[in-house]
Amino acid sequence: MKYTTRQQALLLLSDGTIFYGKSIGLSGVAFGEVCFNTGMTGYQEIFTDPSYFGQLMVATNAHIGNYGVNDKEIESDSIKISGLICKNFSFNYSRPDAEESLENYFKKQNLICLSDVDTRALVGYIRDNGAMNAVICTDGTPIEELKTTLAQVPDMKGLELASKVSTKTPYFFGDENATYKVSALDLGIKTNILRNLAKRDCYIKVFPYDASYEDLASFNPDGYFLSNGPGDPDPLESAISVAKQIIENDKPLFGICLGHQVIALANGISTYKMFNGHRGINHPVTNLITGKGEITSQNHGFAVNREELENHAELEITHLHLNDGTVAGMRMKNKNCFSVQYHPEASPGPHDSSYLFDDFINNIKNSKN
Incomplete structure (x- = not known):
């Protein structure tokens, strides 16, 4: 996969609903169960928590990446979420003890990220319709092709991870x-x-x-x-x-x-x-x-x-x-x-x-x- 930034991208839910945004990082697709976390801080701990394996994370906090990353704040040896959906992605960070930007952290670990999404509307939709499988697409794959592949992704119920x-x-x-x-x-x-x-x-x-x-x-x-x-x-x-x-x-x-x-x-x-x-x-x-x-x-x-x-x-x-x-x-x-x-x-x-x-x-x- 190629590393790109700010390309038009989308999130496709298994019921056919689409939310649009822009790519931060890799050009490609990422599948998983879409879920949301309401925490205002601690994004690095969340992304590296093994309990999130197989899930696309929606961050409800409006800003992600604003305090960078630090190796002391990891919960496992790598990022465990399948992909990230957020509103505002901060390319710059201001914390003095941060070791690097979240953008570089994602780039090194090949994580697909979708920003500029109306996460308020997305979370409201998930709350009303329940957790479901979804796909982030940042490489222009046709919608019908995404739907076909998404239909083959197993549900979380019954899944041993x-x-x-x-x-x-x-x-x-x-x-x-x-x-x-x-x-x-x-x-x-x-x-x-x-x-x-x-x-x-x-x-x-x-x-x-x-x-x-x-x-x-x-x-x-x-x-x-x-x-x-x-x-x-x-x-x-x-x-x-x-x-x-x-x-x-x-x-x-x-x-x-x-x-x-x-x-x-x-x-x-x-x-x-x-x-x-x-x-x-x-x-x-x-x-x-x-x-x-x-x-x-x-x-x-x-x-x-x-x-x-x-x-x-x-x-x-x-x-x-x-x-x-x-x-x-x-x-x-x-x-x-x-x-x-x-x-x-x-x-x-x-x-x-x-x-x-x-x-x-x-x-x-x-x-x-």
């Missing part, structure tokens, strides 16, 4: 002399999750998405962690089996986002694809245990069935999303296991929920006594 972003081989994170050892199943883990565990005196061994319980247990960990990640949780049979075995052995277990959904499935609770997911850094959640509210960072297109969870004898809801009443957290009554649908590590986002990492460490301490 953890294998696309998980580590291929185990690796370690943190101080090997730390007090606690944690085995983490990488379904698309964010680096800031590992940072949060490490600064709480944990030494983490990160395993591939399809690692067995025996693999994770071979590290002789004090606790287990199931990470966030992209795609539908239902096809993750190996991860669900691992969760079942951890729970059966009553080992301390903490799950975030996709890991939360895997724990639900391990307990026979179904998940479903949302009409529109939750993606942003200002989502209100209520903690049913403490009665306190939290402003949270969220990024998910699937959720746990609330009715089934309420009727489950061994599970209870701990957190609810205040906008739509969906399940935001749960715990097992008789096992050392809890999980949340949102991102307590934030990055980007508020730190209201960072106490959940402390809860995990306390569970580990109590299990060792």
Whole structure:
């Protein structure tokens, strides 16, 4: 693909709706499920979050790129979104500690970007009509040809994507002399999750998405962690089996986002694809245990069935999303296991929920006594 700038370009939705804009970067096409993030900051963390793999990101903030990029603000080793749609793309940046422009960052990682789009109208359309597949085209490919190819792109429901972003081989994170050892199943883990565990005196061994319980247990960990990640949780049979075995052995277990959904499935609770997911850094959640509210960072297109969870004898809801009443957290009554649908590590986002990492460490301490 050739690198070009400011060429006429478009976004084609699977229902035939077209939004026009201009190319920033590569000349070509990019397919994925179109979604939007309402965060005002943190675009680099969002673009490198493995949970966004396979998605075309609409940025609702009017300006993208205005503070450049910095290698300290990445959540994985590369950009994970399939493409970006924005209103105003800033070629210049003003932050003193930025290392380069977002334009150069996209150019090096071959990301297709569409700017000058009426993102307000686009987000309103997605909210009314639901998440759907789409294609960004910046190379003049005929509309009918795009429609034919787009019709062959698989829906996110039923799509297993953890294998696309998980580590291929185990690796370690943190101080090997730390007090606690944690085995983490990488379904698309964010680096800031590992940072949060490490600064709480944990030494983490990160395993591939399809690692067995025996693999994770071979590290002789004090606790287990199931990470966030992209795609539908239902096809993750190996991860669900691992969760079942951890729970059966009553080992301390903490799950975030996709890991939360895997724990639900391990307990026979179904998940479903949302009409529109939750993606942003200002989502209100209520903690049913403490009665306190939290402003949270969220990024998910699937959720746990609330009715089934309420009727489950061994599970209870701990957190609810205040906008739509969906399940935001749960715990097992008789096992050392809890999980949340949102991102307590934030990055980007508020730190209201960072106490959940402390809860995990306390569970580990109590299990060792």
